[in-house]
Amino acid sequence: MASNLLLRSSSRLVGSCPWAQATQKSLTTSAVIKKDYVMADPLDHATGVEKFELLAKKEGNDDPFFLRSKPRGKGTKDDPTIVNALDTYRMVGCVCSKTDTNIKWMWLYENKPKRCECGYWFQLKAHPAPDRYKMPL
Numbered sequence: 001m002a003s004n005l006l007l008r009s010s011s012r013l014v015g016s017c018p019w020a021q022a023t024q025k026s027l028t029t030s031a032v033i034k035k036d037y038v039m040a041d042p043l044d045h046a047t048g049v050e051k052f053e054l055l056a057k058k059e060g061n062d063d064p065f066f067l068r069s070k071p072r073g074k075g076t077k078d079d080p081t082i083v084n085a086l087d088t089y090r091m092v093g094c095v096c097s098k099t100d101t102n103i104k105w106m107w108l109y110e111n112k113p114k115r116c117e118c119g120y121w122f123q124l125k126a127h128p129a130p131d132r133y134k135m136p137l
């Protein structure tokens with residue numbers, strides 16, 4: 001309230017001067033800049049799957065649903081490339097060579113390692129999926 005009164009009285013003073021417009025504007029913007037505006041935290045507004053993902057990111061897990069692409073590992077039958085999934089099956093795409101312009105897609109099932117056309121082996125590792133009815137609110 002006191003700062004509001006101060007601004008009014010100073011703007012009246014400035015308004016009577018010939019160079020009033022420029023000075024008056026700078027007073028107004030400086031008052032707005034000094035006010036504390038704070039954006040709301042997205043975590044407070046999010047619910048369900050979005051909040052689950054934000055909480056996982058906060059705990060350090062950037063990919064809780066295994067959506068990011070991964071480079072192939074060694075890919076032998078004894079040491080296959082592990083593919084994480086939230087179910088017992090998942091579709092996997094393999095870019096067999098660097099010069100390929102297409103992706104070879106195949107279904108991968110739990111406990112059934114599979115070999116791509118290029119010779120690399122893949123194996124599915126199933127993780128328990130989060131319960132959709134117990135998502136954070």
Ligand SMILES: [Zn+2]
Pocket residue numbers: 094095096104116117118119120
């Ligand atoms: Zn391949």
